[in-house]
Amino acid sequence: MQDKFLKPYNSSEVEPSIYKLWENSGYFNPANLPGEQKETFTVVLPPPNVTGVLHLGHAYEDSLQDAVIRYQRMRGKRALWVPGTDSAAIATQARVEKNIQKDESKSRHDLGRAELVRRVSEFAKNSEDTILNQVRRMGASLDWSRYAYTLDEKRNFAVSTAFKRMYDAGLIYRGNRIVNWDPKGQTTISDDEIIHEERTTKLYTFKYSKEFPIAISTTRPETKVGDTAVAVHPDDERYKNFIGKEFDVVFCDVPLHIKIVGDDSVEKEFGTGALGVTPAHSQIDWDIADRHNLERPQVINEYAKMIAPGRLKDKKVLDAREDVVTWLKEQGLLEQEEEITQNVSTSERTGAVIEPLPKLQWWVDVNKTFTIPHSEIPGIASGSQTSLKEIMRKSVESGAVDMPQERFKKTYFHWIDNLRDWCISRQIWFGHRIPVWYKGDEIYCDTIAPEGSEWKQEEDVLDTWFSSALWTFSTLGWPEKTKDLETFHPTSFMSPAYEILPLWVSRMILMSGFHLGQVPFKTVMIHGLVRDKQGCKFSKSLGNGVDPIEVIDKYGADALRMGLLVGTAIGNDIKFDESKIKGYKHFANKVWNITRFVLENTEGVDFSQPVTSTHKDQELIKNLEALITEITEDFDNYRLYLAAEKIYHYVWHEVADKILEESKPILNGNNSDEKLSRQHTLYTLLTTSLKLLHPFMPFVTEEIWQSLPEKETDMLIVTEWPS
RNA sequence: GGGCGGUUAGCUCAGUUGGUUAGAGCGUUACAUUGACAUUGUAGAGGUCACAGGUUCAAUUCCUGUACCGCCCACCA
Numbered sequence: 038m039q040d041k042f043l044k045p046y047n048s049s050e051v052e053p054s055i056y057k058l059w060e061n062s063g064y065f066n067p068a069n070l071p072g073e074q075k076e077t078f079t080v081v082l083p084p085p086n087v088t089g090v091l092h093l094g095h096a097y098e099d100s101l102q103d104a105v106i107r108y109q110r111m112r113g114k115r116a117l118w119v120p121g122t123d124s125a126a127i128a129t130q131a132r133v134e135k136n137i138q139k140d141e142s143k144s145r146h147d148l149g150r151a152e153l154v155r156r157v158s159e160f161a162k163n164s165e166d167t168i169l170n171q172v173r174r175m176g177a178s179l180d181w182s183r184y185a186y187t188l189d190e191k192r193n194f195a196v197s198t199a200f201k202r203m204y205d206a207g208l209i210y211r212g213n214r215i216v217n218w219d220p221k222g223q224t225t226i227s228d229d230e231i232i233h234e235e236r237t238t239k240l241y242t243f244k245y246s247k248e249f250p251i252a253i254s255t256t257r258p259e260t261k262v263g264d265t266a267v268a269v270h271p272d273d274e275r276y277k278n279f280i281g282k283e284f285d286v287v288f289c290d291v292p293l294h295i296k297i298v299g300d301d302s303v304e305k306e307f308g309t310g311a312l313g314v315t316p317a318h319s320q321i322d323w324d325i326a327d328r329h330n331l332e333r334p335q336v337i338n339e340y341a342k343m344i345a346p347g348r349l350k351d352k353k354v355l356d357a358r359e360d361v362v363t364w365l366k367e368q369g370l371l372e373q374e375e376e377i378t379q380n381v382s383t384s385e386r387t388g389a390v391i392e393p394l395p396k397l398q399w400w401v402d403v404n405k406t407f408t409i410p411h412s413e414i415p416g417i418a419s420g421s422q423t424s425l426k427e428i429m430r431k432s433v434e435s436g437a438v439d440m441p442q443e444r445f446k447k448t449y450f451h452w453i454d455n456l457r458d459w460c461i462s463r464q465i466w467f468g469h470r471i472p473v474w475y476k477g478d479e480i481y482c483d484t485i486a487p488e489g490s491e492w493k494q495e496e497d498v499l500d501t502w503f504s505s506a507l508w509t510f511s512t513l514g515w516p517e518k519t520k521d522l523e524t525f526h527p528t529s530f531m532s533p534a535y536e537i538l539p540l541w542v543s544r545m546i547l548m549s550g551f552h553l554g555q556v557p558f559k560t561v562m563i564h565g566l567v568r569d570k571q572g573c574k575f576s577k578s579l580g581n582g583v584d585p586i587e588v589i590d591k592y593g594a595d596a597l598r599m600g601l602l603v604g605t606a607i608g609n610d611i612k613f614d615e616s617k618i619k620g621y622k623h624f625a626n627k628v629w630n631i632t633r634f635v636l637e638n639t640e641g642v643d644f645s646q647p648v649t650s651t652h653k654d655q656e657l658i659k660n661l662e663a664l665i666t667e668i669t670e671d672f673d674n675y676r677l678y679l680a681a682e683k684i685y686h687y688v689w690h691e692v693a694d695k696i697l698e699e700s701k702p703i704l705n706g707n708n709s710d711e712k713l714s715r716q717h718t719l720y721t722l723l724t725t726s727l728k729l730l731h732p733f734m735p736f737v738t739e740e741i742w743q744s745l746p747e748k749e750t751d752m753l754i755v756t757e758w759p760s
Numbered sequence: 761g762g763g764c765g766g767u768u769a770g771c772u773c774a775g776u777u778g779g780u781u782a783g784a785g786c787g788u789u790a791c792a793u794u795g796a797c798a799u800u801g802u803a804g805a806g807g808u809c810a811c812a813g814g815u816u817c818a819a820u821u822c823c824u825g826u827a828c829c830g831c832c833c834a835c836c837a
Binding site: 042045046215228233240253254255256257268302303304306307308311312313314315319320321322323324379380393444445447448451452455535536538539572603604605606608609610611612613614616617619620621622623624625626627629630631632633634635636637638670671674676678679682685686693694697698701 | 762763764765766771772773774775776784785786787796797798799800801802829830831832833834835836837
């Protein structure tokens with residue numbers, strides 16, 4: 038027995054060298070795995086943002102996936118786990134811009150596009166090293182030879198190819214539509230980047246002028262200078278007779294031509310039952326304008342300032358609102374003013390109130406039908422007519438993408454039902470620049486620039502989720518027909534947090550379906566969020582962050598992994614409790630000491646010689662086999678939290694507390710047959726426990742494996758799973 | 761407005777198609793302990809499984825409703 042077992046287990050000494058041992062073995066790459074593997078098992082790492090450092094959410098996700106990958110590898114699969122990072126366009130640029138503003142008092146426009154992109158890229162590069170080393174500290178068995186970054190050359194090419202193919206299929210179009218404009222970030226954002234905040238606000242009821250027959254209610258009087266109609270419900274007895282009539286009024290210095298229209302979308306019960314239609318500054322009004330062919334004058338600009346003529350010109354919207362109310366009071370037009378609670382749309386990133394504005398943007402059409410050349414998705418035949426929405430629906434409905442948690446399936450379908458076209462252009466500089474060039478009215482779309490200097494490339498970049506959506510196959514070399522793509526796609530397993538279900542999961546299904554006719558993954562297990570002890574989300578502003586690296590330094594990566602996995606049913610949120618982690622550090626030491634006991638008491642035994650087992654020992658082995666069956670079943674059904682708890686309980690309270698205690702008299706006794714039988718049994722219990730424990734606690738188990746006098750393989754990571 | 765989830769020991773949570781006495785970790789109490797274990801063991805205390813109905817031989821588990829927490833979605837101006 039080696040002397041190191043005389044001291045307590047020291048994770049910080051062991052972990053770095055064990056990780057190096059694995060990396061040097063090449064076993065993270067399925068090509069180097071021993072034996073003959075037929076079936077593949079692929080996972081792509083949800084790429085962490087290059088802006089960030091590892092947080093407990095990553096730590097949990099890494100633990101989960103690594104346990105699954107290690108289990109499958111031991112099952113003899115060609116296990117591949119692909120690492121990567123995400124440029125996170127908006128988040129990263131915003132972060133760097135903020136730093137530059139703080140340190141140099143300069144804006145991005147002072148620096149210019151090229152310089153800003155250079156600075157952001159530099160920041161991203163530094164950040165990348167940090168987070169990747171942190172992922173290594175978790176013990177993640179990622180194949181680093183396949184590392185991908187959303188902005189590297191290959192992924193860039195994948196993105197422009199994807200764009201071009203969808204453009205050619207007519208699924209990407211340029212259109213003037215109402216967008217969510219973030220006046221602070223000076224960019225469009227998608228519906229998913231909006232947070233609805235409940236606020237109290239005033240609902241004003243008034244008429245445009247004394248002569249106007251109908252009073253309207255609004256929370257945004259300042260927008261009314263952009264009104265072109267009043268909409269009422271067609272069945273509303275109060276207003277029915279006015280439908281079709283037109284009026285000229287002067288509202289707050291602005292001449293308006295108002296048409297009364299009947300529209301089903303109007304609620305009779307709300308306010309006065311009449312809606313002032315401001316087509317350019319409200320989504321619902323824009324749609325009404327579509328139906329009734331109305332003018333759409335813009336009265337607010339990108340800086341949330343008024344551009345209407347008259348007294349409101351150049352004022353901020355909130356100031357203008359007060360001015361309009363004052364004017365209404367002066368004119369005696371204000372009929373009512375009441376407090377209501379309202380959900381205000383704000384930008385997730387900047388916190389700014391979203392200003393709906395009409396803008397010329399790039400969109401993905403989710404409803405348009407197209408001919409899919411090749412499809413492996415059940416219910417969608419190759420060569421048939423389909424739509425992106427149908428791809429998303431059928432992929433999950435058919436079970437091709439298995440979402441075992443019913444509740445998330447409901448959320449998913451609900452989201453698809455309400456899905457509208459996806460705005461993919463962003464007015465920032467860091468990211469994938471849209472591969473479209475303009476020359477006058479001509480538009481050219483390709484992966485490379487057209488000949489001739491008169492062509493000007495689109496300034497906008499793509500929504501970061503556009504590239505993330507390609508992730509399962511862009512990381513495997515697409516659009517080239519690589520061996521990797523053929524071998525490892527569709528991937529086997531994906532485990533994202535529930536908050537990312539619509540943002541990412543559904544869009545991966547969309548992209549994979551369109552470009553490959555495949556689903557991106559076979560099973561998607563949605564997990565919960567790691568929260569602090571009080572149940573609050575970790576956030577920088579709350580200052581409640583826990584650095585996983587500090588936890589690892591203190592208790593070891595194995596302990597952190599176990600602490601995050603045991604007893605947390607997948608899908609539920611986790612309240613992080615340090616004392617739980619501490620418990621698993623004790624457990625690592627327990628395993629260490631069990632090893633010491635077994636090795637001390639089996640010195641000199643030749644385990645390759647068969648022995649006759651006592652009845653008691655046969656029973657112990659039988660019990661162990663029953664446990665193996667159970668744990669294997671739990672693993673196959675992704676019930677890791679149960680598998681982990683069972684092996685923990687078995688090792689500590691069965692092996693250590695009972696079996697080892699009962700063995701002492703046998704080992705010290707003079708029945709040599711009984712003793713030899715027990716020695717063999719103990720050794721089997723130890724080695725089997727190490728195997729079962731390995732997916733959860735890879736470091737300590739591998740370290741012990743390395744010191745065993747007799748073992749079937751040189752490394753535990755590739756040792757066959759017991760049966 | 762629509763949808764989803766939670767409520768089990770002092771705390772954090774399991775409880776895998778309904779089946780003995782509802783479990784674990786931490787905490788707590790008593791005892792033991794130069795012990796494979798500086799990170800140990802044994803034993804114990806602690807529960808109306810949120811509440812009210814229903815289905816069933818049997819409900820923490822299935823159904824209905826209520827309360828309180830939490831989350832997501834949404835173009836009520």
